[in-house]
Amino acid sequence: MVWKAETPNAGWVLKSVKNTGGVWGPLETIMEQGGWYEQGHFISPPSMVINSAGTHLVAEIQDVYTIPGGQKGTWDWNLMYGFQASGSSGYTWTTLDSDSGSWDVTPPHLSASPTICIDGNDAIHIAWDYEGEIYWKMFDPFKNQWGSKVNLSNSSGILSEEPSLNFYGDVHVVWQEGSDIYHKKGNWGLSPTKPAPSNFCWENAEDxxxxxxxxxxxxxxxxxxxxxxxxxxxxxxxxxxxxxxxxxxxxxxxxxxxxxxxxxxxxxxxxxxxxxxxxxxxxxxxxxxxxxxxxxxxxxxxxPQLSADVGDSLPSIYTIQRDGYLVYSAAKGNTITVDYDSTALLYYLPYLNPEQTQKIKIGLYLEYGSKGGKVYNYMVSVNKISVGLIKVPTGQMITAEVVVPKKIAQEGRGILEIKNLNGPIAACDWWEMYASAKTGHGHGGAQFEEITSVTPGYINMLYQNRPNPCKRLTTINYQLTKSGQVSLKIYNALGQLAKTLVNEAKPAGAYQVEWDSRDRGGLKVSSGVYIYRLQAGDFIDTKKMVVIQ
Incomplete structure (x- = not known):
C-alpha cells in the first residue's frame, strides 16, 4: 500500500507499508519534500502496480515559488515514474514529462492522479491528464526504452480528465470527457514479416x-x-x-x-x-x-479478453492480413460487414495463457456470387494447428466456438487463421476470445455451432484494387445490389479505354476480377495512373490505380 500525506508549510511525504503473510510491516518513507516560506509543494495521489520485476509507482509533483513581496512567481511540474526492484530497497526515479512557467496573482494547480498498468508483454503503460487532455506513454520492453507521449483524447475545447488504466487482454483506459465517460483499448500488432510484436496501436474512443x-x-x-x-x-x-x-x-x-x-x-x-x-x-x-x-x-x-468487430474500412488492431471488407445489406435493414481475404484471414492473439481455458468465438458469414445454397468449409487454426472445421452455408450467419489447446497456449501468443477450403474468399464478421478458470482437457476442436438464417442482400460498392500500386496482376472486388447489365472498364490518364474487364448481365452478389496490366490487344500497358469505372444500372463509381512496369 502506498499513499501521500501533507506536512507543515505546504510540504508532503510519500509512504508505504507491506503486508506479508497477513501481517503489516513497518511504515516506510519513499520520498518527501519539506515546505518552506513562500514555497508550495504538492504531490498527486500515487498509482502503483507490482509484477515479478518489482514495484512500479507514478505520481505528479508540482512546486510553486513566490517572489518575495509580491503575488507572482514561478512553478514547475513533473510526471515521475519510480521503480523498486524485487528484493532491493529504495526507488530509482525517471521524469517522463515536465512543464514550467510563471504565475501572477494565483498559481496554477496542475497535479492530478496519473494511472499505471503492465500488460502481458511486461510493457509499462502510464496515462495522465494535463491541460484538458489525456496523455499516454509506454515503456517498450522490446526496445528497452520509453516511447513518446501520445494524446489519446484529442478533445480540443472539451475537458478530458481522470484517466484510469487497466490490463484485461487489451490495455484499457477510461476517462471523463465533458459530461460522459469514454473508453479506448489498445494492443500490440504483428507484422507478417516480423516474429515479435512490432508496434502498439489504439482503437478509436467510444462513449x-x-x-x-x-x-x-x-x-x-x-x-x-x-x-x-x-x-x-x-x-x-x-x-x-x-x-x-x-x-x-x-x-x-x-x-x-x-x-x-x-x-x-x-x-x-x-x-x-x-x-x-x-x-x-x-x-x-x-x-x-x-x-x-x-x-x-x-x-x-x-x-471477452479480446474482441474484434471486424469488417470496417480500417483494419482492427489485431489484423495481420486481409484483402479488405465487404458490406451486405440483409433483411429488415440490418447490415453485415465482414473482413475478407482471397487466401486466409490472419489475426494476432497477443496473449495466451496455458493456466486458463481460452475459447474463441467466431461469427462467419459469406454470400459470394450466385445464391445457390453453397456450403463452404472453413478451417480455423491457431499457430498453424487446426482447432476446428466449420461448415458455413451461404447466406447464413454461423457462430462457432473453438478451444485453444494448452500446447498452443504455452507459446504465449498466437496467430488466428481463418481459411475457406472450397471457396474463393474467407470472410469473418467478428471474433472474441474468452478466458476462464482451467477446466477439462483443452484438446481443441469446434465446441458448438449456432446457425442463424439471414436473408442476404447487397450494397452497390466498388473496392480499391489490391495490390495498389501493382506491377503485373491486381484484383478488383465489387458488389451489386440487384441483377442487371454490368460494365467494368479501365481507362488511361487521357480517358482512352485500355481494357474491358466485365460487360455482361450479372445477378446481385459479390464479385472479384483480376487484371494482368495488359490492354485490349494483349500488350502490357505503360506505367502510370489508370481509372477503373463500374456501372450497374444507375450506380456508377470510379477509382484510381497505379501501374508500375
Missing part, C-alpha cells in the same frame, strides 16, 4: 455512459466492466456499472441506490471464475468528512 445531460465522473475499469459516479438532475450522485458483451457496452444499472446521500469515487476489482466474473465494488458515500465506505460483491457474465 460508454452516453448521458450528456448529467455529469459522469471518476471512472474505473476492471475485467471489461466500467464503474463511475453519475450525477443526477437533483445534484445527487449514484454509482453506475456497464459491462462489455455482444460487441457493445451494456448498462447494468445503479449499484449504490442511495438517493439521499452522494456516492462517489468507485473502485473495482474482478476475479475470474469458470464461466463468470466476480466483481468487488467499493465507493465513498456521504458528505464532506462525514462519509462511509460502502461495498458490494456481485457476479456478472464472463466478458
Amino acid at each position: 460508454i455512459s452516453q448521458t450528456p445531460g448529467t455529469p459522469s465522473l471518476a471512472p474505473v475499469f476492471s475485467g471489461n466492466y466500467v464503474s463511475w459516479s453519475e450525477m443526477g438532475s437533483d445534484g445527487n450522485s449514484e454509482i453506475c456499472v456497464s459491462a462489455y458483451s455482444n460487441l457493445k457496452w451494456n448498462y447494468l444499472g445503479n449499484y449504490s441506490q442511495s438517493p439521499l446521500t452522494p456516492s462517489i469515487y468507485p473502485q473495482m476489482a474482478y476475479r475470474q471464475d469458470t464461466d463468470s466474473i466476480k466483481i468487488s465494488l467499493v465507493w465513498s458515500e456521504g458528505y464532506g468528512s462525514h462519509y462511509n465506505l460502502t461495498g458490494k460483491n456481485f457476479t456478472g457474465p464472463n466478458t
Whole structure:
C-alpha cells in the first residue's frame, strides 16, 4: 500500500507499508519534500502496480515559488515514474514529462492522479491528464526504452480528465470527457514479416455512459466492466456499472441506490471464475468528512479478453492480413460487414495463457456470387494447428466456438487463421476470445455451432484494387445490389479505354476480377495512373490505380 500525506508549510511525504503473510510491516518513507516560506509543494495521489520485476509507482509533483513581496512567481511540474526492484530497497526515479512557467496573482494547480498498468508483454503503460487532455506513454520492453507521449483524447475545447488504466487482454483506459465517460483499448500488432510484436496501436474512443445531460465522473475499469459516479438532475450522485458483451457496452444499472446521500469515487476489482466474473465494488458515500465506505460483491457474465468487430474500412488492431471488407445489406435493414481475404484471414492473439481455458468465438458469414445454397468449409487454426472445421452455408450467419489447446497456449501468443477450403474468399464478421478458470482437457476442436438464417442482400460498392500500386496482376472486388447489365472498364490518364474487364448481365452478389496490366490487344500497358469505372444500372463509381512496369 502506498499513499501521500501533507506536512507543515505546504510540504508532503510519500509512504508505504507491506503486508506479508497477513501481517503489516513497518511504515516506510519513499520520498518527501519539506515546505518552506513562500514555497508550495504538492504531490498527486500515487498509482502503483507490482509484477515479478518489482514495484512500479507514478505520481505528479508540482512546486510553486513566490517572489518575495509580491503575488507572482514561478512553478514547475513533473510526471515521475519510480521503480523498486524485487528484493532491493529504495526507488530509482525517471521524469517522463515536465512543464514550467510563471504565475501572477494565483498559481496554477496542475497535479492530478496519473494511472499505471503492465500488460502481458511486461510493457509499462502510464496515462495522465494535463491541460484538458489525456496523455499516454509506454515503456517498450522490446526496445528497452520509453516511447513518446501520445494524446489519446484529442478533445480540443472539451475537458478530458481522470484517466484510469487497466490490463484485461487489451490495455484499457477510461476517462471523463465533458459530461460522459469514454473508453479506448489498445494492443500490440504483428507484422507478417516480423516474429515479435512490432508496434502498439489504439482503437478509436467510444462513449460508454452516453448521458450528456448529467455529469459522469471518476471512472474505473476492471475485467471489461466500467464503474463511475453519475450525477443526477437533483445534484445527487449514484454509482453506475456497464459491462462489455455482444460487441457493445451494456448498462447494468445503479449499484449504490442511495438517493439521499452522494456516492462517489468507485473502485473495482474482478476475479475470474469458470464461466463468470466476480466483481468487488467499493465507493465513498456521504458528505464532506462525514462519509462511509460502502461495498458490494456481485457476479456478472464472463466478458471477452479480446474482441474484434471486424469488417470496417480500417483494419482492427489485431489484423495481420486481409484483402479488405465487404458490406451486405440483409433483411429488415440490418447490415453485415465482414473482413475478407482471397487466401486466409490472419489475426494476432497477443496473449495466451496455458493456466486458463481460452475459447474463441467466431461469427462467419459469406454470400459470394450466385445464391445457390453453397456450403463452404472453413478451417480455423491457431499457430498453424487446426482447432476446428466449420461448415458455413451461404447466406447464413454461423457462430462457432473453438478451444485453444494448452500446447498452443504455452507459446504465449498466437496467430488466428481463418481459411475457406472450397471457396474463393474467407470472410469473418467478428471474433472474441474468452478466458476462464482451467477446466477439462483443452484438446481443441469446434465446441458448438449456432446457425442463424439471414436473408442476404447487397450494397452497390466498388473496392480499391489490391495490390495498389501493382506491377503485373491486381484484383478488383465489387458488389451489386440487384441483377442487371454490368460494365467494368479501365481507362488511361487521357480517358482512352485500355481494357474491358466485365460487360455482361450479372445477378446481385459479390464479385472479384483480376487484371494482368495488359490492354485490349494483349500488350502490357505503360506505367502510370489508370481509372477503373463500374456501372450497374444507375450506380456508377470510379477509382484510381497505379501501374508500375
